[in-house]
Amino acid sequence: MLELSHHVDLKPYNTMGISCFADYLTRVSSEGELREALEWAGEKKLPVCPLGEGSNVIFSGDFQGLVIAIGIKGCEVATGEIDGQVLVKAGAGESWHEFVQWSLSQNYYGLENLSLIPGCVGAAPIQNIGAYGVEVKDVFHSLQAMDVVTGEVVTLTGEDCQFGYRNSVFKGKYRDRFIIVSVTFSLSKTFEPQLDYGQLQREVLQTAGVNPVTGQLVSDVVCRIRNSRLPAPEQLGNAGSFFKNPMVTREHYQKLLEQEPEMVAFSSGDECWKLAAGWLIDQCGFKGVAYSTGAGVYRYQALVLVNHGHADGQAILTLAGDIREAVSERFGVDLEIEPRIY
Missing domain, CATH: 3.90.78.10 (UDP-N-acetylenolpyruvoylglucosamine reductase, C-terminal domain)
Incomplete structure (x- = not known):
């Protein structure tokens, strides 16, 4: 049964802390619930706004439609090791940073430079998020997205997504057509640090000293640098x-x-x-x-x-x-x- 809230203040749902109101809001934790929400909005002829952590959204005013809070969770190995690579699948509602930390705990590498970027996994391909010389497209394998009109789930490859600098097809012709439900990444079982960014290289090597550089160390340094430059949304x-x-x-x-x-x-x-x-x-x-x-x-x-x-x-x-x-x-x-x- 679809659970709807009416006239909801969206201030807790966007990191900019803008107070505005959505006509309706619902939370979904599965593809079935998402499909039900889209069917309801379609019957009412209402626009929909999918939200993860609301870290890349600005509301210019009240939203006269249905906000869908995406809470589809889960991290799993999609396939075993193939030539040192492993496919890892994460639900769109997973916290991006928590997913990065989970991958490191499993000794899967490639995401450490992207630590502490706010938002959810589902938003990462839309922006082709990047930091310190690494972008999502570099470790992307495929994603699964639901057609807003038909409810069909399709799989899109990196070529389909047309990644560019902070850009993808979801900001162009596929804007408002699909809602991402999960993303699959190709990660490495062998750690190879990406330290082309000058400040990151200096701080990593200084922190490591005579000890070997690890994926977790790179992640920790990235977090330290980001915290020194960016305000925490809960504070500002x-x-x-x-x-x-x-x-x-x-x-x-x-x-x-x-x-x-x-x-x-x-x-x-x-x-x-x-x-x-x-x-x-x-x-x-x-x-x-x-x-x-x-x-x-x-x-x-x-x-x-x-x-x-x-x-x-x-x-x-x-x-x-x-x-x-x-x-x-x-x-x-x-x-x-x-x-x-x-």
Whole structure:
């Protein structure tokens, strides 16, 4: 039996801490319950909003439809070891960080650089989350998703998902068509540290000293770095990195470098450069800014927009708009908002 709550405050369901209301909310813990919820919404002709931990969502106002809190759990080995790789399947409602820690406890490697990224497993492929030189696509095998209209569960490969930088097909033509129910990863039984990121390499080697570098040690260092840069949502509402790092042509980069010799950027191949969005925002004077609406920018990291307690979605988006306008005027660069806007 589908259990529905009416007129639900979504503040506990999004890490930005925005208070707004959903007409209806239900929690599902199985494919059958999810299918039942979608059938109900379909009969009522209501839009649906799937939510995991709400760490990459901004509600611009009340949601006039059905919010489905995804609680499909479970971690299991899908197949045994094949050429040193093992397929591991996790339910979409599993906490991402807890899943990373579970994989390490089983001596399965490949996810350690992605430790402490907020959100659930089901959201990871949508964003193609990444950190410290590793992205989900690097360890992705397949996912299972339910068609919102038909209730059919389909399997999609990495090619089907069309992964890009913080992007996938679920942010394009498959947006609102599928809800992910589980994800399968190809992890390694042999630990090979990925330490291309300078700060991570330095801190890992310093922490390890004369001892061998382990997957858990890398994970612990990643957690330490992230905790030093990002506020805990329960203490200060935020959705992590609010903007993508913009990509520009080599010509654009060279022109900017002449004007801004200290500009932070990284070569991304194919004659493209990735600019550090946080640096651009900082140069425009927004780091630490606090609007009277309650919207602000984190004082230690300009890439993170925060809610000082009473900001609504419109206040956050107004601040984001001011930032985008300032960066565009000064650098000729368009910043793209990373969280999904409802």
